[in-house]
Amino acid sequence: MNPDFLDFEQPIAELEAKVEELRYVGNDAEINIHDEISRLQAKCKTLTESIFAKLTPWQISQIARHPRRPYTLDYLPLLFRDFHELHGDRAFADDPAIVGGMARFAGQPVMVIGHQKGRDTKEKLRRNFGMPRPEGYRKALRLMHLAERFALPVITFIDTPGAYPGVGAEERGQSEAIARNLLEMSRLRTPIICTVVGEGGSGGALAIGVGDRVMMLEYSTYSVISPEGCASILWKSADRAADAAEALGITSARLKELGLIDHIIPEPLGGAHRDLELMAHHLGEALGQALAEMQSMDLDTLCARRYQRIMDYGQFKD
């Protein structure tokens, strides 16, 4: 088993391994196996296409958490110049699970804020698996107010399993930190563009996710509770996560259909991690377009529009 591939991707991994093997042989001997290689590559592409054409919500949620999934800091150098990271909530600590700072997007100064997961074990621990504590949300809010004061648009990247459920986080007011961000973001007088790039885990995601345009990468997820959490509560067994993923409608396609997000950004074949540059290109285009649209409005219109969008969430009989 190749750990860089998920269960349902293993056939692709096997084919790719075969191609690599042939390449190696091809370099070694002088037999012309070029045709064989391109035949296998084409087969690999078709196979990937057919697997990715009918992904289940549960498989998509695995791609959203793929160990090679690009994180906020992977996109930053490809999308922005002149990034200056800002640290700390000015009250307790700096939370490495949320990164943020000033940067230039297509020349224009902006404030970038995003969840950050770690790649290796040490980094994962330092980033707390992308699960922020209250100080992370308070840092984010501080940066948003800074952005508001100096008329910088805010761009957020969402990728978290959720806000951290720990003793210290509770003691320092996790609920209040999230609640305050929701309130302040609803009335922040500068454009806010939010993109779910991996896992949109509940309140921990929404706390930097209230904005004028909410976008999702094709294979990212956004949910009120993780499929495992939902399954263990409603089905009394975490093994029913696949059913929960289905029922919760956590995929970009379903959420767009329900009108809960505005735009889906297509991912390269096989997912964002298979071609980071192409992914960043698509993401950059979507961000550029969203920014241009939001900046064409005056601030009163923009804020009134945001408020109305938020008030429209919900389905009920009246």
Add this chain to the structure above:
Amino acid sequence: MSWFEKLVPSRIRTDATNKRAVPEGLWLRCDGCNATLYKPELERCLDVCPKCGHHRRLSARRRLEVFLDSEGREEIGAQIEPMDILRFRDSKKYKDRLTAAQKETGEKDALIAMRGTLKDIPVVVAAFDFNFMGGSMGSVVGERFVRAVNVACEQRIPLICFSASGGARMQEALFSLMQMAKTSAALARLRAQRVPYLSVMTDPTMGGVSASLAMLGDINAAEPGALIGFAGPRVIQQTVRETLPPGFQRAEFLVEHGAIDMIIDRREMRERIAAILAMLLHRPPTDSQRPYLEYHPPKEGEVQATDSANPPLDAPLPDDNPAKPGTPSAS
């Protein structure tokens, strides 16, 4: 009784004929101190144990009943009903869960909002019903809350919310998450208008409800012993794999950590909230205040004379606490 039982009396009697004729449910056991409580007496004490002060959960309807003045109540958004747009189905259908909850509670959803008065101060009050699917917040709860906020905003009258909720309603998936943004955004408007919002967290206030409307009060209060937090104790226990400190996430713990302003005993709820609101609104003190504290903004050039309305500080106090509904009984 058979001749054998007469001869050898059983120590454990399950014999129904032996029961005394006591109406069902007249006695209750207190979850706090295990005392046996007489139900009518408990009701007089607003479901607070007279022995140990344990606060039992109240239904939303009863909460409004005991909190508001009896005259001039008007429900807000009563016609709003839930719908199952996702056709959510786990081990049961959401639709069936809704029907069962509606039947059990007699309510359409987990939040009730009313306009009324509290000691003659016009107020809007929202109350969660924990019996309705754990007081979970879905689209109806969000919408009713927002309408309550809007009434408070338009009429410039204070808003009070009694929360009791496990959090967002999973069966409404991302729609329920978005209610956190919706209720918080509405409160931002109320705040901008300088209309007071008092949040009273009751047992339990967790998850998406605590991480939105409940923590956003101009004043955050809680009932004694209420469990309040973001993640549930079990989830935290599983994450940190250590025993949680005693009293963790209880109201008293939150006061200690600076998360809430105060704890209010339910038997003093009306008095204390009315007194606080009266100050925020620059109204004269409410009727339970002692007369010598009466607030008369002095008029230009007016000379304050000693009269019956303004007795000197050392004058004897009149008996000003006649028993009336909503005030604490002697206990």
